[in-house]
Amino acid sequence: MNQHKKVLYCDVETTGTNPAKHGIIQIGAIIEVDGVVVEECNLKCAPHEGAEISPDALAISGTERSELESRMTSHEAYTQFRHFLSRHIEQYDREDKCYPAGYNIHFDLNFIQAWFRHHGDKYGIGSFINWRMLDPLPLLFIKDFTRQITLPDYRLETVCRHFGIALHAHDAMSDIRATRELLLKLLYQ
Numbered sequence: 248m249n250q251h252k253k254v255l256y257c258d259v260e261t262t263g264t265n266p267a268k269h270g271i272i273q274i275g276a277i278i279e280v281d282g283v284v285v286e287e288c289n290l291k292c293a294p295h296e297g298a299e300i301s302p303d304a305l306a307i308s309g310t311e312r313s314e315l316e317s318r319m320t321s322h323e324a325y326t327q328f329r330h331f332l333s334r335h336i337e338q339y340d341r342e343d344k345c346y347p348a349g350y351n352i353h354f355d356l357n358f359i360q361a362w363f364r365h366h367g368d369k370y371g372i373g374s375f376i377n378w379r380m381l382d383p384l385p386l387l388f389i390k391d392f393t394r395q396i397t398l399p400d401y402r403l404e405t406v407c408r409h410f411g412i413a414l415h416a417h418d419a420m421s422d423i424r425a426t427r428e429l430l431l432k433l434l435y436q
Contacts, residue, residue, distance in 0.1 A: 253336065254279040255345035255376055258423040259355045260308040262294045263301040266361035270294025270321060272310060274328060274359070275419030277427060278335045278345070288331040289420040292324035295365050308417045325366045338374035347372075348381035350403050350426040356380070383430045390433075403429075 256277040263269030276288045293315045294300060305312060319327075337343040349355050356372065363371040387406060390396040398405050407414040407425050410432055415421040 252281065253343075253345040254348050254381065255332070255336075256348045256423045256427045257352075257355055257359065258349050258419040258426065259358050260310070260417060260419045261304060261358055262298055263304045264354075266358045268299045269301065269304070269358075270298030271324070271358055271362050272305075272308065272315060272318075273419040274324065275421070275423040276328070276331065277423055278331075279427070280335070285335060286331065287420070288328060290324040290327055291318050292321050293318045295321035295362070321362070322366055325362060329368075332375045336375045344377040345375060346379050346381050347376040348427070348430060349423060350382065350429070351384050352380045352382045381430060383426060383433050386430075386433045 254277075256279065258275045259271045260273035261269050261271055271292065272294055273291045274288070275290075277284055278286045278288075298321075300312065300315075302312075332338075336345060347356055356376075360371040360373075368374075383406070384401060387396065387398075387401050391398070391401070396409070398409055403422060403425065404414060404416045406412075406429060410429060412425050412428050412432075413421075414425040
């Protein structure tokens with residue numbers, strides 16, 4: 248039985264906000280075991296075939312439509328991401344799962360779950376995670392409620408600026424590194 252807590256920090260950049268019709272164009276992920284980062288994964292890809300592409304979503308991530316054409320396919324990125332997960336998690340062992348973590352992690356997990364299913368995996372990301380989501384956002388809302396912190400908004404950029412955390416916003420890898428640092432600050436400082 249695994250005695251160390253595992254965390255999968257993940258963030259996605261997408262072609263819109265609806266996982267049923269938009270696709271992933273970048274996934275940044277960190278695997279942490281017992282508080283130590285063991286591997287990072289940063290994949291930029293084209294959206295899956297048939298995905299709608301919102302110009303506004305591309306503008307947010309600073310991605311040119313033409314850039315998507317030169318990236319690896321969605322299926323190649325999905326395959327690499329599954330290999331990344333499989334190096335650290337035994338998908339058939341119910342006791343060996345990661346806590347999923349991220350900023351507003353529900354959004355990212357919905358996209359990742361749809362991505363897995365789009366590529367034929369009927370079990371989805373659930374083979375690798377325990378669904379006990381770790382998210383700094385509710386902790387920040389509690390601090391707001393108890394008047395320990397007051398910010399004009401709770402976007403990741405605003406929060407990171409407040410806590411002095413480096414961030415290149417809307418780059419999945421930068422976002423997830425900053426989110427990990429933020430979560431650790433909120434939990435242990």
